[in-house]
Amino acid sequence: MNIEELRKLREKVKREMKLREKNARIRIIVGMATSGIASGARETMNAILDEIEKRDLKDVIVTQSGEKGLHPKEPIVIVEEIDKKRRFVYGDVTPEVGRMIVIEHIVHGKPIQNYIVQIEEIKEE
Amino acid sequence: MKKRIDLLICSGSGCVSSGTERIIKKFKEELEKRGLMDEVNIVRTGCRGMCEFGPVMKIYPDDVLYVQLKEEDVPEIVEEHILKGRPVKRLMWKKTETPVDEKKHPFFSKQVRIVLSNCGEIDPESIEEYIAVGGYEALAKVLTEMSPEDVIDEILKSGLRGRGGAGFPTGLKWKFGREAKGDEKYVICNGDEGDPGAFMDRSIFEGDPHAVIEGMIIAGYAIGAHKGYVYIRAEYPLAVKRIQIAIEQARKYGLLGKNILESGFDFDIEVRQGAGAFVCGEETALIASIEGKRGQPRPKPPFPAQKGLWGKPTTINNVETLANIRHIILKGAEWFSSIGTKKSKGTKVFALTGKLNNTGLVEVPMGITLREIIYDIGGGIPKNKEFKAVQIGGPSGGCIPKEHLDTPIDYDSLTKLGAIMGSGGLIVLDEDTCMVNMAKFFLEFTVDESCGQCPPCRIGLKQMLKILDRITKGEGKLEDLDELERLGNIIKEASLCGLGQTAPNPVLTTLKYFKDEYIEHIVDKKCRAKVCMDLVEFYIDPDMCVGCTVCMRKCPTGGIIGGKGLIHIIDNDKCIKCGTCMDVCKFDAVRKISGEKVERLKEPQTIRRVLKKASKSEVKNG
Numbered sequence: 001m002n003i004e005e006l007r008k009l010r011e012k013v014k015r016e017m018k019l020r021e022k023n024a025r026i027r028i029i030v031g032m033a034t035s036g037i038a039s040g041a042r043e044t045m046n047a048i049l050d051e052i053e054k055r056d057l058k059d060v061i062v063t064q065s066g067e068k069g070l071h072p073k074e075p076i077v078i079v080e081e082i083d084k085k086r087r088f089v090y091g092d093v094t095p096e097v098g099r100m101i102v103i104e105h106i107v108h109g110k111p112i113q114n115y116i117v118q119i120e121e122i123k124e125e
Numbered sequence: 126m127k128k129r130i131d132l133l134i135c136s137g138s139g140c141v142s143s144g145t146e147r148i149i150k151k152f153k154e155e156l157e158k159r160g161l162m163d164e165v166n167i168v169r170t171g172c173r174g175m176c177e178f179g180p181v182m183k184i185y186p187d188d189v190l191y192v193q194l195k196e197e198d199v200p201e202i203v204e205e206h207i208l209k210g211r212p213v214k215r216l217m218w219k220k221t222e223t224p225v226d227e228k229k230h231p232f233f234s235k236q237v238r239i240v241l242s243n244c245g246e247i248d249p250e251s252i253e254e255y256i257a258v259g260g261y262e263a264l265a266k267v268l269t270e271m272s273p274e275d276v277i278d279e280i281l282k283s284g285l286r287g288r289g290g291a292g293f294p295t296g297l298k299w300k301f302g303r304e305a306k307g308d309e310k311y312v313i314c315n316g317d318e319g320d321p322g323a324f325m326d327r328s329i330f331e332g333d334p335h336a337v338i339e340g341m342i343i344a345g346y347a348i349g350a351h352k353g354y355v356y357i358r359a360e361y362p363l364a365v366k367r368i369q370i371a372i373e374q375a376r377k378y379g380l381l382g383k384n385i386l387e388s389g390f391d392f393d394i395e396v397r398q399g400a401g402a403f404v405c406g407e408e409t410a411l412i413a414s415i416e417g418k419r420g421q422p423r424p425k426p427p428f429p430a431q432k433g434l435w436g437k438p439t440t441i442n443n444v445e446t447l448a449n450i451r452h453i454i455l456k457g458a459e460w461f462s463s464i465g466t467k468k469s470k471g472t473k474v475f476a477l478t479g480k481l482n483n484t485g486l487v488e489v490p491m492g493i494t495l496r497e498i499i500y501d502i503g504g505g506i507p508k509n510k511e512f513k514a515v516q517i518g519g520p521s522g523g524c525i526p527k528e529h530l531d532t533p534i535d536y537d538s539l540t541k542l543g544a545i546m547g548s549g550g551l552i553v554l555d556e557d558t559c560m561v562n563m564a565k566f567f568l569e570f571t572v573d574e575s576c577g578q579c580p581p582c583r584i585g586l587k588q589m590l591k592i593l594d595r596i597t598k599g600e601g602k603l604e605d606l607d608e609l610e611r612l613g614n615i616i617k618e619a620s621l622c623g624l625g626q627t628a629p630n631p632v633l634t635t636l637k638y639f640k641d642e643y644i645e646h647i648v649d650k651k652c653r654a655k656v657c658m659d660l661v662e663f664y665i666d667p668d669m670c671v672g673c674t675v676c677m678r679k680c681p682t683g684g685i686i687g688g689k690g691l692i693h694i695i696d697n698d699k700c701i702k703c704g705t706c707m708d709v710c711k712f713d714a715v716r717k718i719s720g721e722k723v724e725r726l727k728e729p730q731t732i733r734r735v736l737k738k739a740s741k742s743e744v745k746n747g
């Protein structure tokens with residue numbers, strides 16, 4: 001192995017270890033309580049993960065949360081813009097909408113108005 | 126498919142012994158059952174430092190820390206957290222509400238993790254993960270951009286001092302190594318961690334073995350060596366296994382062996398296992414042991430830098446020292462020397478043990494006070510007991526009492542107090558510790574471990590131990606204290622190696638700071654911590670005894686006289702001090718006493734204590 005190969009290997013494995021990254025710019029939270037799963041949150045989450053992987057987005061992490069109390073609008077997906085301290089709550093997020101959110105909101109910076117349930121501020125603890 | 130969750134389970138020796146393997150097995154079963162195996166990555170990591178709370182596990186990307194896991198907790202975590210995304214609060218450390226809170230806890234916030242930065246965060250058996258977090262980049266930089274002199278200069282400027290205990294400047298050691306004349310030179314990593322209660326080196330080997338290897342290769346490049354040895358005790362099987370795996374992986378990637386990273390530089394490493402003799406931590410004894418000889422030190426000079434392994438110039442560095450190197454190379458000497466105090470730079474890893482709420486492995490900046498380590502990071506003393514002293518530096522170190530809790534931790538301040546930095550063992554003692562007995566314990570250890578070559582150490586320590594033994598039996602004389610001090614100072618002066626030169630420290634420091642306890646043992650025949658059994662007796666308080674006869678019936682030697690309704694008396698001639706009477710007494714009438722003036726009955730009398738009979742309503746309400 002030479003130095004170039006070392007650095008190439010580093011980049012490759014780094015991507016695989018992205019989950020442990022602590023300086024994310026965007027955090028996507030998928031509501032995955034029982035009702036969320038029943039209305040297809042798993043498929044939505046997988047679609048989002050796939051889209052992020054495909055586009056090799058480095059500063060985005062995807063986690064999940066429990067009940068949000070928004071049953072009629074599930075699956076719920078929350079996009080937290082950590083740097084801007086803003087939180088977008090999306091409702092009725094099918095896998096296709098999930099992909100759209102990644103492309104339009106996260107890559108192009110244009111939130112998808114039709115699906116926004118509310119916009120909140122992220123408060124410092 | 127891409128994994129969406131990383132489960133980082135601690136596989137350091139501490140957590141392994143509290144059940145990591147069973148937990149991993151259970152996780153695999155549960156994930157399999159729910160078809161989640163493809164989404165979750167299970168990673169075994171090194172020590173996260175919270176050994177008290179093992180087995181510990183971190184879940185990413187949520188950054189949630191779970192502690193004290195049991196097999197039966199696993200289905201809940203899988204069902205609730207992994208499937209539904211609801212962290213199980215009852216299993217989280219300190220049951221934090223939000224995942225980030227944990228970092229604000231002083232156990233973490235007061236730490237500066239440089240050497241331990243990878244421990245607990247990467248899989249120590251995967252060179253790829255090490256490379257991903259910047260591993261071997263320092264080596265690449267050294268081999269392409271720096272001359273050996275540049276490397277030595279950088280380490281000198283950083284102010285890094287040996288983490289094995291004595292604190293010799295590492296850069297200077299390397300400079301001597303470079304300047305030494307010889308056709309062949311060696312680098313040795315001293316992993317013979319022998320202090321009771323110390324596990325810093327073990328945790329680095331187990332958690333981040335490649336950092337040690339990288340440090341060794343850089344040391345080899347700097348001094349001009351092509352061969353290195355890792356000396357590690359066979360008592361650390363997991364550490365041995367991990368370093369061996371790491372060496373194999375590094376060879377496979379061409380990071381060890383011929384022509385490293387196609388730079389033309391050759392370096393390879395072999396592991397040598399020691400049989401666990403304390404004296405083999407001394408560099409000349411260690412060298413003898415690697416050569417296959419009996420592990421005995423020899424007089425210096427010549428120093429190993431001139432004449433070491435097989436008579437060739439040899440540079441010996443401690444595990445933690447070597448693990449610091451890559452950080453200094455990557456971030457620069459200036460960054461490193463900005464941490465710590467004027468004469469002690471960087472951080473130090475400590476193994477916190479003894480009477481503390483949070484025991485475990487911590488890394489702190491030099492200059493932090495003992496108080497911060499014990500009360501903020503360590504969480505103070507359990508059960509509201511009173512702090513008495515801290516033993517630092519193991520059998521070669523000393524005790525530091527309460528008055529000096531605000532001493533900054535650095536090489537020179539500790540030496541001034543009579544202790545040493547040592548390799549980083551830190552044992553906290555509370556009011557239940559007898560200082561004389563503790564000094565005796567460490568001296569027993571060094572008497573056992575003395576190689577027997579030089580008389581001051583072999584004979585002198587034995588004599589000191591005999592005196593201490595007498596004192597703990599209540600047979601000491603006041604002159605003994607002067608004799609202990611005289612002997613201790615002679616042994617320090619006249620011993621051949623570091624073992625003998627430091628072995629009297631525990632006795633000398635306790636004599637300095639806790640002389641009143643020694644005097645109590647000698648004059649009042651009293652051990653205030655009630656540890657020295659020859660000075661302790663069991664006593665039944667006449668005002669407390671209710672005459673229930675339980676102790677009398679349970680006493681294995683028939684050493685208690687009494688009867689129903691009578692005050693019981695312990696016959697000290699028959700008593701073997703087993704403590705059974707105290708354990709079985711439901712009325713707290715039996716006490717351990719030492720040197721106390723108490724009322725002594727000649728024969729059993731009618732009881733004085735009248736128990737209130739429970740009223741009917743009390744009985745009904747249970």
